[in-house]
Amino acid sequence: MAGQDIFDIAVVGAGPAGLITGLSCAASGLRTAVIGPPSGSTDARTSALFGGSIDLLKAVGVWPELVEQSAPISGIRIVDGSGRWLAAPEVLFRASEVGIAAFGYNVPNAALTRVLEGMSRGRLSRVICEGVRRFEPRGDHIALSDGAGHEIRARLVVAADGRNSSARQFAGIDVSTWSYPQSAIVTTFEHQRPHRGISTELHRRAGPLTVVPGKDGVSHLVWVDTPDEAARLLALDDKAFGQALNSELKGHLGTLSGFSPRQSFRLSGQTARTLGKNRVVLVGEAAHVIPPIGAQGLNLSFRDAATVAEVAAGAKHDGSDIGGDATLARYENARRTDISTRVFAVDLLNRSLFTNLPGIGLVRGLGLFALATSPALRVQIMREGFMPSASTPKMMAPSRTGETVGRSLTGASSEGHDLGN
Template sequence: MDEQQTFDVVVVGAGPAGLMAGLACAESGLRTAVAGPEADPRDSRSAALLDGSVNLLKRLGVWQQLAAASEPLTAIRLIDATGTLLRAPEVLFRASEIGLPAFGYNVPNAALTAALEATSHSNLTRLIDRKATVVDLAGNSAMLSTNSHGMLGARLVIAADGRDSPTRTAAGIKTSSWSYTQAAVVTAFSHSRPHYGISTELHRRAGPLTVVPGPGNTSNLVWVETKEDAERLMALDAAEFTRELSGHIGSLLGMLSDFAPRRTYPLSGRTASPLAAHRVVLVGEAAHVIPPIGAQGLNLGFRDAATIAEFAGDAQCAGEDIGGDALLERYGRARQSDVAFRVFAVDLLNRSLLSSIPGAHLARGFGLFALASNRALRARVMREGVMPSTSNPSLMRPFAATGEITAG
């Protein structure tokens, strides 16, 4: 079709962050289109979605399609496995300490994307298209071209097209990038002992090894190693890989079996600055890339989506330009501190494990000791981790705070 379609918002990219941005903008009363290809249904990864992200899914009517495939994260266990002389104490964070039944849920990526795709909204148009390309960002609207759906016009463009975002490049937004000497080996497996909803993170000299609860007696694994050791782990047969993993987690989960195909991802980081310009705002990995440590990446992306939906919806109601400089600057200010703090915290933890400086391990050990011994400090850290005080979009708040009731 050759004629132009016009929307308030066009989201470029149809991964979880892009689909969420589309639904959230539609919920905020904006005529929205999401343009991008369908996701790979074979994606075996999972995402630990924290309480705010789950609230967002419930509010948008997505959660009821996900609940059966998801597993509550009732506690997080941190174990010092660095082998240093002064070993830090084990720390167990329980969601019940801050009045929550769970910190969040471990959700399979394929199920999450399928549920987002299946959720319809009267203000949302889903355009299955290989790519949407920015043609013009000047004037009072943006213009984009697509392979299958002709030209699109929008007052606001949301770039959710990944770490190498062409939309970000078209807006002239620069990035800062860095890399690590590590890679993550990712898989899922079954085990004979229950996990009791506890996510366990071993802090090792090569990086964290994290086992996240899945439905029943299953768990997901994110094992960070040097790139050389990650390649070696990928080459092991099933029995050898099982023995090596058991050597790290011991009898924690009993007998291990039924491993899903392993995948490996090099660790890297990237941040964009500014986070919005020329009618384009960045969400998800178009805005920030961080290692898969501490369940921060997709939760950051969902906060991006909820924030721009709230700001653009308010601007629409006030008769303001939803793609104007004032809104873009407000979005950038609102998201910058949250993104910067999460990137800094994850980078600091990872580098403290890799550091050969004795003081770095000593400082990390003292930090874990303080968390283990001080309940008030532990509760403060848990609350900030679940929903940062500096970034709390209304779409992600608990329903009790707004008096809303949903069927989710």
């Protein structure tokens, strides 16, 4: 690390959450450094990014480089596969019901990280190193050092270094952690029938099975099951695995083939007890870890990023201390309700599938029945779930009234989109 000047912002962590935070802060007029290893390109997963996240990518000038590699999500289909005695009807959320062409886009993680990394050059100070080894408070700033003893200084440190964040540990922020009796299998596959931009969530007793549309006859799978069953599925050859998946999907996508190498990981959850302390604020998995259900994780991280930029830029404009307690409190107040609500909802939905408590299945079934039969309720849920307004920073606001993603149904064209996810 180099330089004796004090940065406004030092982001520790150079994954998607850290890079989008750095670019958002730089775009807001803050002198910013992002510290971490060079981005990797081996992540075969994808992320479903909803309207506000796409608008943030537009605001920092990244979206035109990603749009052709991403697939629009025009609908979300929920199927009750729990096998309970009260089978809930299928629910289909269509973006057209809320006047837009797509809820968001399914974006390849490797492409997202690569483009964010490339865009950071010339816009901020990108410090390539294995990570920060030492944090030293110095009154109105923090000095950060790598293993070679190089130093950088900043008024505010943003912890974007994951669930085991060293920056969070330096700040003295505790976390609540829990686990689930589940593992998730992820892979990409080809299929015979078109997905038509519809993401399918099959709610099963062992956990959800989600198929998200990708480009050119490809879809992306997140299959949650018991650890023993996940291990069995991983051991199958591609033909047997495809047959097992097709059985779950009831042939919805026709013949399945071309599976990418399957990966598996245990599910867990984690939340920080506070989001800011001792000149450090938390974003991404340093602040919250939730199961891969409803595509909430990275979208939460993008809202963290835009909020840090907005709050810190406001403090600088007002002549306030960017890393002071008042700034940290504003960030906490801006993000706590959104994070707590999403974590609670995802945890409740997941536990409602595998729990044996009496009445839980009935409540779920009645809720899905209400969604299936009430267009007004579906619209309300879609607006809150995919286009939250109360927690939306200015950088994530649609560029024009009535537009969220893609082409609005009133005919207004959105920059850089070619809708066909």
